[in-house]
Amino acid sequence: MSPDRALSPRARALVARRPVFDAHVDSLQRQLDLEHDLGVRTEGHLDLVRGEQGGLGSMVFVNWVDPKYIAAELGGAKLRTRNLLREFHRLLAAHPERLAFAGNGRQLREARAAGKLAGIPGIEGGHSLEESLDELVWFFERGVRVLTLVWNNHLSWIRSCQSGAGPEAPEGLSEFGRDVVRTMNELGMLIDLSHAGEKSFYDALETSAKPVIASHSGCKVLHGHQRNLTDEQLRALKRNGGVCGIVFCVPFLSAVGQQEDQRLRDSEGFKRLAGRNPTELFLRQGEYLQEKAEPLPIWVVVEHIEHVVEVAGIEHVGIGSDFDGILRTPQGLEDASCYGNLVEALFARGFDESEVLAICGGNMERVFDAVTGPGTRAHGAELLAYD
Template sequence: MNAQPVIFDGHNDLLTRLWLSSAVDPVHDFIYGTLPGHLDLKRCRQAGWMGGLFSIFLPPYAYVKNSHPDKLSNPSGSDFTPQEIVDICCEQLALAQQLQARSDGQIQICTSLAQIQACQQNQKLAIVLHLEGAEFLAIKPDLLDVFYDAGLRSIGPLWNRKSLFGDGLNASFPHSPDTGSGLTDQGKDLILECSKKGMLIDVSHMNERAFWDTLETIHQPIVATHSNAHALCQQARNLTDRQLNAIKQSGGMIGVNFDVAFLRADGQRNTQTSLDVIVDHLVYLIDHLGKDQVGFGSDFDGCLLPDDLSDISQISMLIERMQQRHFSDDLIEKVTSKNWFAVLDKIWQ
């Protein structure tokens, strides 16, 4: 493969990082300058990274309180207020809209495969809006339609916290994905409503019971946007072989997470981690799901990366390692973009 492949990625936390940024104008810095972290427009273009699923995410309260207390109305409190939960998500949506509006046509929020492919042809950055954790919809359910109208096309109803929609997924290493109760009735209603809208339903932060509840509730390809193989790394958030088979049968896919703690057999947050470990997960998942149902789900700007993949500018190192491990050009193209295009097209029809 002479040219860098086009890369479409299943998960990043750029919008949350922009929201947390102390820069005077982080949107401008992303588009026209250099932004600390894993992504900015210049580095993305140089790397062939043409977009993906951009997460709207409520960070852990303790992290915001300790590191960014200026973002809170009451920094001495014990948790977000309901209004803060709504405001944080709305502000991240507004940041995505600013990226599009202020980019002189270089960035587009996409709601169809045709729009994504047009971005690819015209060298634009494609943003697919994704909701990671739906707590704010428990406070203001009518905002689902507002966010959908603004371009939201993917949702992970749960994160690590317990919510109206189900138990979160939070367990010490090593642990199975079976960490608690599944989806509540409200959680089942939410994913059914989103499915009827043609939205992707993400199981990456679901415990095992919620995973099976999802398969019983909706009938569409099941996607884990940023998860890995439990057989190789026994984090609770990684997927068992039985779950992999269910995703395969549904016609869904998995985006491999680049966070070292979800890659390493010892579960350690150690950046001295070989890129071969990422390839190991890719190989394992391809062996279990097939070459058409695995992609990247990096978690850029929301994870701890291996030293040899410190930001998007080093993604070529991973591609080279895949080539060294005898990935064909056709398989690399599938993993880096085409499989995502295919599953989104199936779900959004």
């Protein structure tokens, strides 16, 4: 879909200011595993070129590591995370005219004022720390400013939102888990509670002295998926001053969409798909579902946004697409050139310009600014070169 062919002048003008802060994108895996240069037009959901077209101003480049790397070798998860983070540094070095590192709110604003995309490295899943606070600091020094405490695998120090935790997983956050949260507060790192179990979520909120985010989730009242937040969790985020980023992942957004994905995943055509590695297979699977599935309308995303606004208020909702980490998106949000369609849809539902700006990026920027501000190491930190 062309990014702005169908946009109204009002939406087009807003997109031209590139206000979007996308709190969760997974694209570095394509650069590492498929040698895609994210600074030019590529396959998949997001690159810097389409981001610029679509109104993207800032994004969290997540380093997600399949838990199988934990078992593969000692330090395997840590090594894979380091390799992904190196790709962020390479992207930065290759495209300095397009992308700048944003290690705190001031740097983010400087990048945007210079007309560049502000890139913030993140890690999705505390298993990348291999149970070491030193490793957390190592990643921080090389730019990481967001940690999703847990992914779908339970850890010794935090329970995920998935069922099936064994006795070795704590009910919520262990004492080490609380140390991780406190250290992140001191460093100036954003605590991300998407994927966290409910008790882990509340334990982290109780421990953190700073606002937190759920970078890529939806509302459980609209679809009872384990990855979505209850109204009580949304109200707790409001009290904390945090933000819920609404995800573009179809199975999280809608029961109908989830069933449709499952129907196609069970098909012979889907099972025959192949790739030279898991990242390429994932890309092919996403293309297959996007092409074959009954589309999910963009309004479903707007409904999740409206629900957070209703329960927690306009200041507590944002966007965390999970581009390149999900298989299928709603219609009109197929890639990073399409944020303008969401802007248009929000205008159509009666949000005014300042509200749309807050939803698309202002709220996330506020939290990032608060977390990386004076008194934290992030406030004055230089980015260490990656060697």
